[in-house]
Amino acid sequence: MDYQLYFKQQPDAQGFFGKFGGAFIPPELEKSFREIDEAYHDICQSHRFIAELRDIRKHYQGRPTPVYHAERLTRHAGGAHIYLKREDLNHTGAHKLNHCMGEALLAKYMGKKKLIAETGAGQHGVALATAAAYFGLECEIHMGEVDIEKEHPNVIRMKLLGATVVPVSFGLKTLKEAVDSAFQSYMADYETAIYCIGSVVGPHPFPLLVRDFQSVVGIEAREQFLEMTGHLPDTVCACVGGGSNAMGIFSGFINDPVQLIGVEPSGRSLKYGDHAATMSYGREGVIHGFKCYLLQDEKGEPAPVYSIASGLDYPGVGPEHCMLRDESRASYVTASDQEALAAFYTLSRKEGIIPALESAHAVAYAMKLAKEMKRGSILINLSGRGDKDIDFIAEQYGFGTP
Ligand SMILES: *Cc1c(COP(=O)(O)O)cnc(C)c1O
Numbered sequence: 001m002d003y004q005l006y007f008k009q010q011p012d013a014q015g016f017f018g019k020f021g022g023a024f025i026p027p028e029l030e031k032s033f034r035e036i037d038e039a040y041h042d043i044c045q046s047h048r049f050i051a052e053l054r055d056i057r058k059h060y061q062g063r064p065t066p067v068y069h070a071e072r073l074t075r076h077a078g079g080a081h082i083y084l085k086r087e088d089l090n091h092t093g094a095h096k097l098n099h100c101m102g103e104a105l106l107a108k109y110m111g112k113k114k115l116i117a118e119t120g121a122g123q124h125g126v127a128l129a130t131a132a133a134y135f136g137l138e139c140e141i142h143m144g145e146v147d148i149e150k151e152h153p154n155v156i157r158m159k160l161l162g163a164t165v166v167p168v169s170f171g172l173k174t175l176k177e178a179v180d181s182a183f184q185s186y187m188a189d190y191e192t193a194i195y196c197i198g199s200v201v202g203p204h205p206f207p208l209l210v211r212d213f214q215s216v217v218g219i220e221a222r223e224q225f226l227e228m229t230g231h232l233p234d235t236v237c238a239c240v241g242g243g244s245n246a247m248g249i250f251s252g253f254i255n256d257p258v259q260l261i262g263v264e265p266s267g268r269s270l271k272y273g274d275h276a277a278t279m280s281y282g283r284e285g286v287i288h289g290f291k292c293y294l295l296q297d298e299k300g301e302p303a304p305v306y307s308i309a310s311g312l313d314y315p316g317v318g319p320e321h322c323m324l325r326d327e328s329r330a331s332y333v334t335a336s337d338q339e340a341l342a343a344f345y346t347l348s349r350k351e352g353i354i355p356a357l358e359s360a361h362a363v364a365y366a367m368k369l370a371k372e373m374k375r376g377s378i379l380i381n382l383s384g385r386g387d388k389d390i391d392f393i394a395e396q397y398g399f400g401t402p
Contacts, residue, residue: 003255015204021319023203032190067224080373094384096127102213103196104131114138114193118178121310122154124198129163139163142182144173199242200318203289218252238381243318245383265307266334276305279332287316308337309357339364345400356384
């Protein structure tokens with residue numbers, strides 16, 4: 001594959017990354033997805049739009065986020081130098097605002113009045129509700145009743161930000177049902193509303209659009225790392241749920257001789273239902289309107305999944321990652337609940353940075369790899385901060401050993 005022309009060629013006009021992606025949607029939605037695609041192509045070329053997004057990132061979100069040389073973590077791991085791209089310092093505490101502000105700006109351009117989305121742990125819901133408040137748009141977030149119970153502080157945040165939270169009470173009452181519910185609501189309202197997906201997943205053009213909005217992470221990180229060290233990192237590493245923070249940082253290095261590694265959750269065991277390591281154990285399938293590697297049962301239904309980090313428990317994965325894996329441009333590994341937890345405590349104690357449990361998966365793998373590599377450098381995308389996880393961790397696992 002020609003990585004110099006990568007962003008011109010991937011995805012193709014139908015939204016395929018190799019054989020993955022596409023748009024498997026009901027015929028009545030085809031027109032509205034085409035409109036989103038066309039509007040997105042327009043604004044990509046618009047200086048006004050680009051300038052407005054740049055302004056938002058700088059003055060509202062707090063970008064650029066720093067790249068930080070984690071010296072104590074490096075000494076602790078004992079090997080390659082470890083650096084962190086501090087996406088945890090974004091407004092709202094994670095990388096998700098990068099694409100939510102973009103999606104909301106697109107909605108404004110299209111004259112839409114309302115943003116509709118689903119949320120699992122509530123992180124996407126909070127980021128989107130923030131974007132809606134900023135642009136003065138209505139916001140409707142669908143959330144399974146089980147998650148509403150579990151993620152109470154995020155439900156409060158969304159409501160404070162002015163969003164309507166729609167409880168979803170069918171099936172397992174979690175993320176997959178929330179997506180189904182949000183989609184139904186969008187189908188009834190696509191003239192005035194826009195659907196805002198939470199990762200590089202879903203039907204075309206969302207994997208493209210979310211990747212482009214997240215690519216600011218990789219573009220910044222490459223420049224910052226070069227300026228700090230005079231060379232590129234040997235390895236770039238990120239956790240993968242749907243894959244947006246990983247695609248964001250990968251895209252800055254796609255045409256460089258840099259190893260790209262995505263870390264998926266192997267959960268509490270490798271038994272069916274106990275993990276969400278889609279790349280390692282999934283087969284090709286279709287979920288939520290796109291083709292990808294998918295954890296599924298014999299009938300092709302998405303499998304139940306689990307991770308200690310609720311932002312990583314999705315049975316599918318972004319189509320671009322599936323292609324990058326098949327092309328051997330990126331590799332995908334796993335970290336377990338226990339490993340992520342240990343990394344969570346270590347980064348907190350050694351660096352004074354409490355990471356999101358999702359991001360702790362990338363830290364866990366990077367520490368292991370640093371030791372094996374002995375020299376060189378690893379850049380981790382620290383996708384979010386851990387404030388949302390502290391009550392759960394302190395209650396379930398205590399405060400760690402000094
Ligand atoms: C949602 C979330 C993730 C997982 O989503 P991706 O699309 O895979 O990036 C990772 N880290 C944090 C902090 C999140 O909130």
